[in-house]
Amino acid sequence: MEQTSLLFYILSSFAIAGALGVIMARHPVYAVLSLVAALFSLSGIFLLLHAYFVAAIQVLVYAGAILVLFLFVVMLVDMAPERLFRLRTNMLNLGGALFGLVLLWEIVVAACFFTIAPPATGAGTEGTTAAVGALLFTRYALPFEVASLLLLAGIIGAIVLAKKRL
Amino acid sequence: MIPLQELLILSGVLFAIGLIGAITRRNIIMILLSLEILLAAVNLAFVAFSYSLGDLAGQVVVFFVMIVAAAEVTVGLAIAVVLVRQFNKTEADDLRILRW
Incomplete structure (x- = not known):
């Protein structure tokens, strides 16, 4: 139990550091x-x-596919570095930071006072591929099919946008 | 057992960071990256509730969020490439016209 908690703190500090690195990096490749x-x-x-299952999908889809696409586009576009360095005016920077911090405060307060019914601690909480897949193809079969339609629309949109003459 | 409060606070911190990035950065690729942080924060909240409620539905929703994110990134990056090809601009402030 203690190890789980320690691991959680280490991983969450890595996650927050990575997210801060994304919004503060000067060059998109580092971001x-x-x-x-x-x-x-x-x-x-x-x-x-x-x-x-979600952890595996996160690594495969996000880190493996989406971010490779990001890297590919960042390198394809070849932005001039000095345009990347320029942020908005200080006013807007300050406003954005303030807005975000107020939202953060609200979320933290809401989360601290949030109580939930004690978990059922029954079976079926293990998110294995078999369990999630069974749910995906029975109760959520229609959203699954709609999602495939969405992906098809995304593919067609990307092809149309990538054509030489729009 | 990780307490739900700490997971929700981590999710809120990530969401706030992503929101600050989406507001303050001006490069459209950086804005898309900040949107990815926002989606990841929401995914964490879904998994946290799934964990503490003992219900797998939250993880199914995360699956769908990832599909939406993939479609969004595909089209968004295609638009970014087109903008660079047509106008040679990648900053959101410079894009004011609503036609090609």
Whole structure:
């Protein structure tokens, strides 16, 4: 139990550090790599929460596919570095930071006073591939099919946008 | 057993960081990356509730969130590439016209 707690704190500090690295990195390549680190830490936290399938999908889909796509586009676009360094005016920076911190305060207060009914601690809380897959193909079969339609729309949209002449 | 409060606070911290990034950065690729942080924070909240309620439905929702994120990133990055090809601009402030 103590080890789980310690591991959770280590992984969550890695995740927060990675997320801060994303928004503070000057060059997009570093930002993408920090996001990979943050998402790996999050998948470790998912493992601690017995969500094995989601953890594997997080590594495979996010770190393996989406962020490779990001890296590919960042390198393809080849942005001039000095344009990357320029942030918005200080006013807007301050406003954004303030807004985010107020939201953070609200969330923390809400979470601290949040109580939930004690867990059933029954069987079926282990998020193995078999358990999640069984749920996905029985109770959530229709959303699953709709999601495939969404992916098809995304593919077609990307192909249309990538055409030489729009 | 990790307490739900700590998981929710971590999720809130990540969400706030992503929101600050989405507001303050001006490069569209950085804004898309910040959106990824927001989605990851929400995924963590779903998994946390799934864990403490003993219900797998939250993890199924995370699966769908990942699908939506994949579609969003595909189309968003395609738009970014088109913007660079057409205008040679990647900053959101410079994009003010609503036609090609």
